[in-house]
Amino acid sequence: MDKKSVEQELDALREQIRYHSRKYYTEDDPEISDFEYDKLYRRLEELESQYPELVTADSPTRQVGGAVYNTFAEVVHEVPMESLHDSFSEDELRDFDRRVREAVDSPEYIVEPKFDGLSVALEYVDGVFARGSTRGDGRRGEDVTENIRTIRTVPKKLPEAIPFLEVRGEVYLSDSGFEKLCERQELLEEKPFKNPRNAAAGSLRQKDPKITASRGLEIFVFNVQQTRGEEFTCHDQALERLRELGFPVPPIYFKSGDMEKIIQFIREIGEKRGEYDFPIDGAVVKVNQFSQREELGSTAKFPRWAEAFKYPPEEKETTLLDIEINVGRTGVLTPTGVFEPVTLAGTTVSRATLHNQDFITEKDVRVGSRVILRKAGEIIPEVVSVVENPVETVPFLLPDTCPSCGEPVSRPEGEAAVRCTNPQCPAQLLRHLIHFASRDAMDIDGLGPAILEQLTREGMVSSPADLYGLTVEQLAGLERMGQKSAENLINAIDKSKQNDLHRLVYALGIPHIGAKAAQLLCRSFPSMEKVISATAEELAEINGFGGVMAEEIVDFFSHASARELVDRLAALGVNMQAAEQEQAGSIFEGKTFVLTGTLPNLSRKEASELIQRNGGKVTGSVSKKTSYVLAGEDPGSKLDKANTLGIAVLSEEELMAMLNG
Known part of the structure; x- marks a missing residue:
């Protein structure tokens, strides 16, 4: 070159x-x-x-990977949190051993699993947990003390009042915990994390510690960064002392001065890693003696006394026996491949997602195909390629009807997903119920995912309308639900009957119709009867609507099941009329606002309603058509775009001044 x-x-x-x-x-x-x-x-x-x-x-x-967010206070690490140099072959580990032996005499090594999570430092003063921080760029991290306090396995007080101790560990999410989190995110229509590492990192960086606490994070502590009142000469001694103090240390590690024995242990970890409930993507080899570590020192980025071994992605050839179609809780049809079983990353694999029709078509995956399966540190294996398609195989197409309810499926323009169009599809029931009861929808206080899961599991609810037929006696029999809680929940369900029509329209879960769109719809068509009978042309004339939204509403109510649900709700006393809109003024008539950041006194919802009551329109993205951007603290990229386009930016104080003339 x-x-x-x-x-x-x-x-x-x-x-x-x-x-x-x-x-x-x-x-x-x-x-x-x-x-x-x-x-x-x-x-x-x-x-x-x-x-x-x-x-x-x-x-x-x-550079050390990572960066410092502005979400949390900055922490400067007195002892840098270095990253490790990676090896991808056993010969590279032997090269590492050779370099170490050229610098020190008779080194002894410790090998541990390489946990796949987020690296943190924990500081203790007089035996009490004082501060927790992320690695960040290695020299500057983020103060996440309150979030780390929510991790059950982090000791909050040590059995001995050591003057000062700083340890390094890896916050992680177990494989089983990751699967539960993804299921819950799917139910709540949230974007799921792609792997346990990113789930752990995203959970630890939550502004609200309650969210972090709900994620079930755990930690392994594997290093002493600095200490006063304790002295250590080697790594295995430090690990045992940390164990005595109540820290969860690596459950398996091995000590030897023979690199071949170290390599053999790394192979054993790799063969068994499918049996562990914690994510690992390799092994770490460290010089045991601290005095030798000092002699070896560090490069600009890595310590010379440690090396990370990354397991290569395993690939195996097998035959695709069948393709099953599963209907997710959001109505998406997901094809799953059933294969002749093979062993990958220590586990037997016989199933893998085939994602969507585009994936199947692009790789020409067919029932009977010989394929390459891979598992590269992820929970879910994947099809890498098709090796051969026998002559008797035929291209695979997703069905035109839902396997769960038999209703037609559709694929919206620009989307990869194929969805069931039936709003009452049994496979989507739990997700629909959670949405129906959510805050911006029917706002049924106390009716969360856990209770709804019980109600559907016990067969007590098979439609949102069934919620309005529940009794105190039925609810009191549920797990963790006493008489008083049951009475409160029945009262909350009854109260929701009086909600304004726009809440019910949003609660029905019409595709592309969010809470704001439902409000706009019900201003123009103030009864459920008028909404149902409106044509696509009439709906498209609503300010802020488009052809797609109009078609989705017409399509939704074209299903007999949707109209039957509305009739049942009406018969049960649920309000079907929109409240008369009181417009405070018209000062913002014809003006379009975008909100960004945190306002000092108003919530975004309150600010939006205030603008709308005075004739204005609120949208979610900045464009040339935007009249004003209402900006609070931490405004983000919307403010940058407004400045680039020369759009007027208002503070909350300026907004109120405009309203007050």
Whole structure:
């Protein structure tokens, strides 16, 4: 390669790696697998090694992964939280051993699992937990003390009043906990995390510690960063002392001065990793003696006394025996492949998601295909490629009707998902009930996912209308539901009957019709009868509506099951009329507002209603048609776009001044 080509490839690699590092470490939303990221990183290292004159100070190879959010207070790490250099083969571990032996005599090693979570530091003063922080860029992290306090396995007080102790650990989400979290996110129509590592990172960075507490995070502590009042000479001694103090330390580790024995233990961890309930993506080899660690020192980025071994993604060839179609709680039809069982990453794999029709068509996956399955540190295995399609196989197409209820399915323009169009599909029941009872919908206080799961499991509710037929006696018999709680819940259900029509319209779960759209709809069509009888052309004339939204409403009420549900609710006393709209004024007539950030006194909902009552319109994104951006604290990218487009930006105080003339 000529030098210009090398420079171009280096620039492209650095840009790609920075982008994917930001998605992985900062946004907790990776777009590529660890294996693909490692390939990019290794290629960058190779080129920089061959052309050292082209290495830049800001290269990703000179930076510790991660960044500091502005959400939390900054913490400066007195002892840097370094990252580790990665090895991808056993020969590279032998090279690490050779380099260590050239610098120190007769080294002894400790090997531990490499946990796949978020690295944190815990500080204790006089034996009491005082502060917790993320690694960040290795020198500056985020203060997440209150969130770490919610982790059950973090000791809050040590059995001994050690003057000062700082330890390093990895916050993680167990495989079983990750699966439960994804199920709950699907129920609440939230974007699910892609893997346990990102789930742990996203959970620890929540502004509300209650959300962190609900996620079931755990921790392993694997290093002493600094201490006063304790002295250690080697790593295994420190681990045992941490165990005595009540810290959860790595459940398995091995000590040896023979690198071949270390490598053998790494193989054993790899073979058994499918049996563990905690996510690991490799193993870490560390020099045991602290005095030898000091001799070895560190590079600009990595300690020379430790090496991480990353397990390569396992790939196996097998046969696709069948494709099952499952209907998710959001109505999406998901194809799942059933395979001849193979062993991947220590577990027997016989099923893998095939995602959607586009995935199946692109790879030409058929029943009877010989395929390559891979499991690269993720919970769910994936089909990498099709090796062969025997002559008797035929292309696979998702069905035209729902396997659960037999109603037609549709694929909205621009979406990959195929959905059941039946609002009363049994497979979607629990998700519909959760949405129906949610705050912006019917706002039934106390009727959360846990109770609704019990009600559906016991067969007590098979439709939102059934909620209005429940009795105190029925509810009192549920788990963790006493007489008083049952009475309160029945009162909340009865109270919801008086809600304004727009809440009911939103609660029905019409695709593309959010809470704001439901309000706009009911202003123009102030009764359920008028909403149902409106044509798509009439609906499209609503200010803020479009053709897609209009068609979705008409399509929804074209189903007999939807109209039957409305009739049942009406018969049970649920309000079907919109309240008369009192417009306070028309000062904002024809003006479009976008809200961003946290306002000092008004909630976003209150500010939106205030603007709408005075003739204005509130939308979610900034465009040239936006009249004003109402900005509070931490406004984000919407404010940047407003400034770029030259759109007027208002504070809450300025908004109130306009209203007061």
